[in-house]
Amino acid sequence: MPRAGDLQSPSLPCGSTGTGCTRRSGIALIMVMLVILVLAVLAGGFAYSVKVEVTLARNASHDQDFEWLGRSGVELARFVLAQQIPNEPYDALNQKWAGGPAGTNEALASVSLTDVRLGPGTLNVKIVDCERKLNINIADPSRLTRALHLCGVDATEAGQISDSIQDWIDRDDQPRLSGAESDFYLSLSPPYQAKNGPLDDLSELMLIRGVVPEMFTGTDLSQIDVPRSVTGRALAVNKYTGPIYTNALRDIFTTTSVRAVNINTASALVLQTVLGVDGAAAQAIVMYRAGLDGQEGTEDDAPFRMPAQIASVAAVPQPVLQALGQFLAVRSTVFEVEVTVDIGGQKRTMVALVSRANQRDVRTLFTHWK
Numbered sequence: 001m002p003r004a005g006d007l008q009s010p011s012l013p014c015g016s017t018g019t020g021c022t023r024r025s026g027i028a029l030i031m032v033m034l035v036i037l038v039l040a041v042l043a044g045g046f047a048y049s050v051k052v053e054v055t056l057a058r059n060a061s062h063d064q065d066f067e068w069l070g071r072s073g074v075e076l077a078r079f080v081l082a083q084q085i086p087n088e089p090y091d092a093l094n095q096k097w098a099g100g101p102a103g104t105n106e107a108l109a110s111v112s113l114t115d116v117r118l119g120p121g122t123l124n125v126k127i128v129d130c131e132r133k134l135n136i137n138i139a140d141p142s143r144l145t146r147a148l149h150l151c152g153v154d155a156t157e158a159g160q161i162s163d164s165i166q167d168w169i170d171r172d173d174q175p176r177l178s179g180a181e182s183d184f185y186l187s188l189s190p191p192y193q194a195k196n197g198p199l200d201d202l203s204e205l206m207l208i209r210g211v212v213p214e215m216f217t218g219t220d221l222s223q224i225d226v227p228r229s230v231t232g233r234a235l236a237v238n239k240y241t242g243p244i245y246t247n248a249l250r251d252i253f254t255t256t257s258v259r260a261v262n263i264n265t266a267s268a269l270v271l272q273t274v275l276g277v278d279g280a281a282a283q284a285i286v287m288y289r290a291g292l293d294g295q296e297g298t299e300d301d302a303p304f305r306m307p308a309q310i311a312s313v314a315a316v317p318q319p320v321l322q323a324l325g326q327f328l329a330v331r332s333t334v335f336e337v338e339v340t341v342d343i344g345g346q347k348r349t350m351v352a353l354v355s356r357a358n359q360r361d362v363r364t365l366f367t368h369w370k
Helices: 019-084 141-151 155-169 202-207 213-217 268-275 279-290 307-314 318-323
Strands: 116-118 121-129 334-343 346-358 361-369
Touching: 019 116, 019 121, 019 334, 019 346, 019 361, 141 155, 141 268, 155 202, 202 213, 268 279, 279 307, 307 318
Parallel strands: none
Antiparallel strands: 116 121, 121 334, 334 346, 346 361
16 A cells, blocks of 8 residues: 555646647747638738739620621711711701710611610710811911910910920921920930821920910919909919919810811800901800700801801901901811720720711721720
8 A cells, every 4th residue: 555655746748837839839829820821811912813814804705796796886876977967067066976866867766875785885975076176177367376375374475385386297307486306305304206297186386385284274263262353264373382273174175076066066265266256256156056045056056057157146357257267167076986895884985086977978087995
């Protein structure tokens, strides 16, 4: 029989107090949590990669559908523009092509340009005529200077910029009095040459001496505190904002229209530039064609049937109208078409330039994805 003195206390495997066991258990728990965290990160990254791959594969599978739906929208626009010709002898903002309710013959009565269901998606077609703006490539010095004044450019700068624009477009390398040719642009960093040809895209203006981005886009008045003294197209300079350009060159000019401006679609700003009238006279022309409700694009619009009609509205002298005959029209020729295609929530926009010579000759000049 063992004696009482022979009894020994049981040994503790993790030390007499258990501290070592607790420490090792804590380390093991941390390692397990780190492994779980790493696995979770890897799983999340893998899931994201799979999602991206699935999205790319789905988008790729719809590429052909987007292409054909976009081209279908352009063909729909061509049809509408062709059918509009026998309806009225003018183009105006209340007609079907412009999204208005009027000018619908039997061929157009059931045609819609919005929410058109076709195949796997829907498309919306927006048509804008280019003749609502003045083609900068044929604008004479007086209209260039007038447009710059309307944007808020002072007289000294306006003359210099007008000469520089003409130097950029003309084919020679001889600068005008205040203009600039290649020798000026080659001195810049980086250097480049004057184009000596017509502008293909209006954004080229910002390459021309004196033209700053704010002239092209107009000053964002929502971002600054405009002094109360600034009204209309006035140029204000203060220590906080610098020049304020209350109108934009891109709202006046284009590079894709023919020579004439459509007085049924041109803005008051463009009418001021082309006709040389003040703001009140230009606005009177716009209000006249808008009809009794004062809203353009509605059934009661009163489009002009011929350019000479504006003389009775804005008191433009007949000799002036005759001199401007080549710059004024009531029919548009070139149109920009935007087709927005929606397939399962994915959207893409195709842009096309369409030229209409007559009902049988409506051509697509080019297309691209926006």
